[in-house]
Amino acid sequence: MRTAVMAFVTVGLMANPGAAQDFEDYVVRISDEGDAFVLTMGPVDLEAMAHGHGGSHEEIGVFPPIRSVHFPRDAYLSGFSYEVVDHAGQVLPTAIVHHLNFITPDKRELFLPISQRLLAMGKETGSQSLPGWLLGVPVEAGSELVVSPMLHNPTGQAHQGVHVRVRLEYTEAGGAFPFLKVYPFQLDVAFPAGDKSVDLPPGSSAFSWEGSPVLAGRIMAIGSHLHELATSIRLEDVTTGALVWEGLPILGPDGETVEGVTIGNLYRRFGVKIDPDHRYRVTVEYHNPGTETITAGGMGVVAGVFLPAGGAHWPEADVADPLYTLDRRHYMREVRGDYDLILGGGGVIESMGMERHGDEEHGHEEDAYGDVPPDDTTRVDPGGNPQR
Ligand SMILES: [Cu+2]
Numbered sequence: 001m002r003t004a005v006m007a008f009v010t011v012g013l014m015a016n017p018g019a020a021q022d023f024e025d026y027v028v029r030i031s032d033e034g035d036a037f038v039l040t041m042g043p044v045d046l047e048a049m050a051h052g053h054g055g056s057h058e059e060i061g062v063f064p065p066i067r068s069v070h071f072p073r074d075a076y077l078s079g080f081s082y083e084v085v086d087h088a089g090q091v092l093p094t095a096i097v098h099h100l101n102f103i104t105p106d107k108r109e110l111f112l113p114i115s116q117r118l119l120a121m122g123k124e125t126g127s128q129s130l131p132g133w134l135l136g137v138p139v140e141a142g143s144e145l146v147v148s149p150m151l152h153n154p155t156g157q158a159h160q161g162v163h164v165r166v167r168l169e170y171t172e173a174g175g176a177f178p179f180l181k182v183y184p185f186q187l188d189v190a191f192p193a194g195d196k197s198v199d200l201p202p203g204s205s206a207f208s209w210e211g212s213p214v215l216a217g218r219i220m221a222i223g224s225h226l227h228e229l230a231t232s233i234r235l236e237d238v239t240t241g242a243l244v245w246e247g248l249p250i251l252g253p254d255g256e257t258v259e260g261v262t263i264g265n266l267y268r269r270f271g272v273k274i275d276p277d278h279r280y281r282v283t284v285e286y287h288n289p290g291t292e293t294i295t296a297g298g299m300g301v302v303a304g305v306f307l308p309a310g311g312a313h314w315p316e317a318d319v320a321d322p323l324y325t326l327d328r329r330h331y332m333r334e335v336r337g338d339y340d341l342i343l344g345g346g347g348v349i350e351s352m353g354m355e356r357h358g359d360e361e362h363g364h365e366e367d368a369y370g371d372v373p374p375d376d377t378t379r380v381d382p383g384g385n386p387q388r
Contacts, residue, residue: 021045028067028147042163046153061098062151066332068144075170076136076178079129087161095154097164098122103146103331108317110185110306111211114327117186120303132171135220136178182220182305183314187282189300193327194339197296200288207300210238210281214315215308218271222264222304228256231285235302239278271307
């Protein structure tokens with residue numbers, strides 16, 4: 001509905017020299033502290049942005065380039081925390097990290113032959129940890145970790161030389177602990193691949209995806225990622241009709257901002273059994289009280305850790321699989337758009353300076369210009385085209 005306005009504004013944006021940040025100095029490092037891997041990413045400059053535009057579809061994202069690091073040793077990950085600091089080392093609000101995705105391309109996902117999503121953290125996940133003596137996620141020395149952040153600036157002030165520092169706590173491999181090796185998994189309503197956001201029409205809406213796992217086992221912990229206006233997310237066993245887990249948004253004092261999502265620590269009841277012969281469905285529900293569709297306003301992902309039955313080995317990725325390739329091109333920001341568009345050969349990102357413009361896991365495509373004031377008229381397509 002804003003197409004005409006946006007096509008016009010795009011021209012102005014492209015000509016705006018202040019809207020460029022070349023990320024020339026941006027690096028991601030991983031170091032080993034003996035009980036944690038510490039990842040440092042930066043520097044990133046964040047412009048001051050006006051307040052008062054609440055919904056996440058209106059946020060302005062800053063997209064540092066995708067980088068890979070390699071794990072320095074074998075270990076079992078058991079938790080994460082992160083902080084944001086500026087060039088002077090001053091601690092900034094963690095809400096500057098809109099989300100941060102870690103992908104381990106050597107392994108596949110539980111429900112799809114795409115790269116495994118190791119971890120996604122963001123403003124509503126906070127820090128999390130598993131009981132490290134009980135549960136650990138194995139990572140191998142030398143294996144690749146793709147680091148894909150989206151930052152934004154809700155502080156009302158500019159910040160220079162911003163760094164994000166993530167601690168991945170681990171238990172050393174080769175010891176008595178953890179007792180159980182678990183593996184991360186995700187189920188996204190926008191699977192199988194492509195941009196992960198959905199448009200929210202006025203009123204109530206629901207989005208879902210279903211599939212079957214490649215292995216039998218148990219879900220030991222589960223959480224989710226939602227946006228503002230979400231009312232619920234659930235994972236169901238379609239074959240039996242049983243509810244595996246339902247998550248509810250935890251709202252902030254304004255009754256609108258999603259500050260957290262309920263977490264299911266299913267290991268306390270020995271997990272929930274998952275069967276490759278069953279189908280599972282993830283469904284997210286939204287209620288948009290407005291009268292206009294909110295473009296790319298919603299997401300729905302459940303993510304957790306899974307214990308394979310009988311100590312089965314987690315499958316390696318089949319890098320020749322067409323879906324694997326498509327998904328990788330998408331998270332590496334070579335293509336953008338939804339699955340059908342990319343499958344049809346569309347969505348190719350060609351021009352320079354596009355690194356920050358696609359949101360491979362997140363889909364706030366229209367918000368991808370880091371320096372643009374948060375105004376409706378600036379909601380443009382990262383490819384410089386009017387929104388579809
Ligand atoms: Cu999101």
